[in-house]
Amino acid sequence: MKGQLDDHALATLMRAAQGGNTQAYVLxxxxxxxxxxxIVRAQRRFLKIADIEDLVQDVLLSLHAxxxxxxxxRPFMPWLMAITRHRLADAARRHTRRAAHEVQVENVPVxxxxxxxxxxxxxxxxxxxxxxxxxxxxxxxxxxxxxxxLREMSLKEAAAxxxxxxxxxxxxxxxxxxxxxxxxxxES
Amino acid sequence: xxxxxxxxxxxxAEVVEPVRPLARPWIRTAAWLLVAIPYIALVMFVVSxxxxxxxxxxxxxxVIEQLAxxxxxxxxxxxxxxxxxxxxxxxxxxxxxxxxxxWLGSLGDGCVEDxxxxxxxxxxxxxxxxxxxxxxxxxxxxxxxxxxxxxxxAPLTPxxxxxLGGLAAAGLGNxxxxxxxSQDASLMVLVWQVGTVFILTIMLxxxxxxxLNWRSIVATARRRVLIR
Numbered sequence: 276m277k278g279q280l281d282d283h284a285l286a287t288l289m290r291a292a293q294g295g296n297t298q299a300y301v302l303x304x305x306x307x308x309x310x311x312x313x314i315v316r317a318q319r320r321f322l323k324i325a326d327i328e329d330l331v332q333d334v335l336l337s338l339h340a341x342x343x344x345x346x347x348x349r350p351f352m353p354w355l356m357a358i359t360r361h362r363l364a365d366a367a368r369r370h371t372r373r374a375a376h377e378v379q380v381e382n383v384p385v386x387x388x389x390x391x392x393x394x395x396x397x398x399x400x401x402x403x404x405x406x407x408x409x410x411x412x413x414x415x416x417x418x419x420x421x422x423x424x425l426r427e428m429s430l431k432e433a434a435a436x437x438x439x440x441x442x443x444x445x446x447x448x449x450x451x452x453x454x455x456x457x458x459x460x461x462e463s
Numbered sequence: 464x465x466x467x468x469x470x471x472x473x474x475x476a477e478v479v480e481p482v483r484p485l486a487r488p489w490i491r492t493a494a495w496l497l498v499a500i501p502y503i504a505l506v507m508f509v510v511s512x513x514x515x516x517x518x519x520x521x522x523x524x525x526v527i528e529q530l531a532x533x534x535x536x537x538x539x540x541x542x543x544x545x546x547x548x549x550x551x552x553x554x555x556x557x558x559x560x561x562x563x564x565x566w567l568g569s570l571g572d573g574c575v576e577d578x579x580x581x582x583x584x585x586x587x588x589x590x591x592x593x594x595x596x597x598x599x600x601x602x603x604x605x606x607x608x609x610x611x612x613x614x615x616x617a618p619l620t621p622x623x624x625x626x627l628g629g630l631a632a633a634g635l636g637n638x639x640x641x642x643x644x645s646q647d648a649s650l651m652v653l654v655w656q657v658g659t660v661f662i663l664t665i666m667l668x669x670x671x672x673x674x675l676n677w678r679s680i681v682a683t684a685r686r687r688v689l690i691r
Contacts, residue, residue, distance in 0.1 A: 297476045344548050356550070357619065402474065406689050421686065
């Protein structure tokens with residue numbers, strides 16, 4: 276079995292990643308991902324595998340977003356663990372908030388009889404095709420998807436940013452989702 | 464939307480750009496003061512300094528209160544900058560405690576002295592609505608600079624970080640205010656000026672959830688990964 280890198284080696288990789296070294300960054304992320312998975316699994320035993328993976332990805336994205344906060348003179352693992360701890364606590368708070376507003380139903384009603392409208396978005400796992408499909412959208416639809424789905428802006432914020440009405444934005448995002456769905460079903 | 468972790472790692476590596484590690488909290492505090500102090504000096508000269516400023520500089524109580532307000536602002540800024548570094552030492556949180564205690568203690572002592580010398584008249588409280596907008600004005604640029612600098616860090620404790628940032632800006636705001644506002648009665652300073660500092664600190668602590676949150680920075684990272 277391959278041995279784990281020690282903190283000194285991880286710190287060296289992180290320093291290189293802060294300098295923009297792609298290979299060091301891949302190595303670092305691949306090295307820490309199983310550890311993160313193990314930590315999340317140990318602390319959230321009740322979660323499904325997909326949810327654990329979501330949390331791991333959340334930590335990786337968070338690490339990426341705040342990588343400038345790593346002090347190269349300090350150990351790496353305490354820095355990573357602090358981010359992990361906060362992200363897990365954050366996820367737990369989010370889950371509690373969502374659960375408080377959730378209504379349990381036996382059968383989820385379908386919105387339309389068309390199968391395409393009832394696909395579970397979480398099952399989709401090809402980011403490259405999704406990226407391509409988003410790029411192929413018209414500028415207005417792409418902007419609507421970027422603002423509402425990727426940047427998670429509210430309708431009001433996005434409408435103000437685009438200088439358009441909330442209604443027009445709703446139409447754009449609805450059409451964009453339909454186009455994406457068609458494009459992605461065609462590819463799969 | 465879930466993508467496979469392997470693919471996410473590849474995408475993160477594709478979009479990774481060189482970043483300059485954040486400087487240590489003390490150094491960032493010094494950088495913040497380089498923006499804040501000249502602005503406070505500018506406001507003081509625009510509004511015009513109080514006529515008795517030079518005489519006041521030899522009054523030990525005024526000097527102690529001013530130094531304590533300044534030290535509270537500086538240590539609160541350092542603590543705020545420390546709280547956006549994952550794995551920071553929690554002792555940093557207590558940095559502003561000592562200068563804040565000296566500041567409040569000195570004002571409290573002033574109230575007691577006023578009581579001893581003037582009786583109940585020494586503790587009379589008149590409205591001084593000038594304090595709130597004046598502290599906001601003096602603290603505005605330090606607060607904006609602080610917010611911009613804090614957003615470069617990790618939003619680990621948004622409320623605590625914002626409260627400390629608010630205390631730093633408002634503390635400096637009060638320091639600046641007393642350079643041009645001739646109000647030295649301890650109770651008046653305690654209620655109107657320190658009261659304003661605390662109100663601003665509480666307001667900014669509440670705003671912390673909007674100013675500093677993981678949701679927006681992770682969404683930005685996710686967008687870059689998907690779009691670029």
